[in-house]
Amino acid sequence: MPISPAAESAAIWGFGREGRAAYDHLRARRPDLALTILDDAALADAPLGAAVLTGAEAMDALRAGTFDLVVKSPGISLYRDEIAQARAGGTHFTSVTNLWFDEYPDARTIVVTGTKGKSTTSRLIHHLLTRGGLDVHLLGNVGVPALGETPGRDWTVLELSSYQLADFEHAPDIAVLTNLYPEHAPWHGGVEPYYRDKLRAIRDETKTLAVPNRADPQLRERLGTRTHTNWYNEANGFHVKDDHLYFGDKQVEITNFPLRGAHNLANLAAACTVADLAGLHDLRQRVDLRGFEQLHHRLEEFHAGRITCVDDSISTVPQATLAALAAYPGRDVVLLLGGSDRGQDYAELVDVLETSRVSTLILLPVTGERIFEILKTRKAPFEIVHASTLAKAVEVAMQRVPENGLVMLSPAAPSFEEFRNFEERGRRFKELCASFAR
DSSP: OOOOTTOOEEEEEOOSHHHHHHHHHHHHHOTTSEEEEEESSOOTTOOTTOEEEEHHHHHHHHHTTOOSEEEEOTTSOTTOHHHHHHHHTTOEEEOHHHHHHHHOTTOOEEEEEOSSSHHHHHHHHHHHHHHTTOOEEEEETTTBOSTTOOOOSSEEEEEOOHHHHTTOOOOOSEEEEOOOOSOOHHHHTSHHHHHHHHGGGGOOTTTOEEEEBTTOHHHHHHHTTOSSBOOBSSTTSEEEETTEEEETTEEOEEESOOOOSHHHHHHHHHHHHHHHHTTOGGGGTEEEOTTOOOOTTSSEEEEETTEEEEEOTTOOSHHHHHHHHHTOTTSOEEEEEOOOOSOOOOHHHHHHHTTSOEEEEEEOTTHHHHHHHHHTTSOOSSEEEEOSSHHHHHHHHHHHOOTTOEEEEOOSSOSTTTOSSHHHHHHHHHHHHHHTOO
8 A cells, every 4th residue: 555645644663674675765855744753772873864663662652543654664573463453543564675676567577485485486486587598687585675765677676474474465476485484473473474474465366376395285275276377296297306497397407507406496497487478488498597696505515624514504494404415325424403482383394304424413402302302202222412502503513413414403493592693693604514524
């Protein structure tokens, strides 16, 4: 919903990159608006001409319905009591993503979402379309807030998280859904609301062509009867079979593909499906990924001395760790597992661990304790070590790694017990591996 001409006051809640983009946008488009910045703490670099409210004072103003409009940063849960109270008082909440779509209603857009794989898939789509000669911009949850950026002449690819989709008011032309696993339940108020918010990307069945993953059981269950849908990982299109990419019954030749694992082939199948829909039909025979750069912390291999290490810090759900182990079927692995507890179900992961080539399992707080409670009722074929910190875990791992084996951080949990985010955890893992190298 565009900003109402009747709006007289607006607040920007959270003043990170997206909040600053929202401030510049509102100042340029509606200089008459009285602007207030809401944040947890005082801002050292607050812009001139804007009031700043912090802490309890900011929340009191919200609850009172002080503002006609609030542009909320994605990390702030849409389900907080303050938002419900403000809405009851007539406040409209929106986001940087919504403001961008308001600004460019005619842009041709591809939204990419899913619990895992959305970052890699969105970049693969951008790469393939660009190499195919199209003018494409990549925005959203990629470190480039959409607001302030113009759309590509042909397409704009937007990676959107569940936080960004929870209040999404628009309909893209194409929406890719990679998978649905339980994640971010505290922010959304449960797993089912999390799934519902993810699926807001395809709520307009008339305009939006859904491109979901046929291999994902949640997507099959929820979208099985949806019209205007083009599945990938389906036998008559791009799909993964026997660790190869196929289009129909023909194997696709892939060159210069830097990514490991069947899950990344599935991401490529999604990207090829979108590129094919955009008219790049040559990909049905051959895909050249020359120039595509691997993202950090996603099965990222490096060497610490003579030891191979794998930074897979992005794996915050058990399904991602299963995919990581499957990517190294012939290697002995010292696996670092555990992190923040979001109620993840580890039963399947434990079953796979018992038949895997894990030689030593190092368990970190706090989910490591839950995993251990399951394992101690079984005869695990590997050594189990408890570590209180990542530093201790890496020290032990570098001592235990067998010849020709590898050390893998694929924790199957978020990082918030010890680190701010998975990126910080991954960077620290690399530093620690280097310090304990032999």
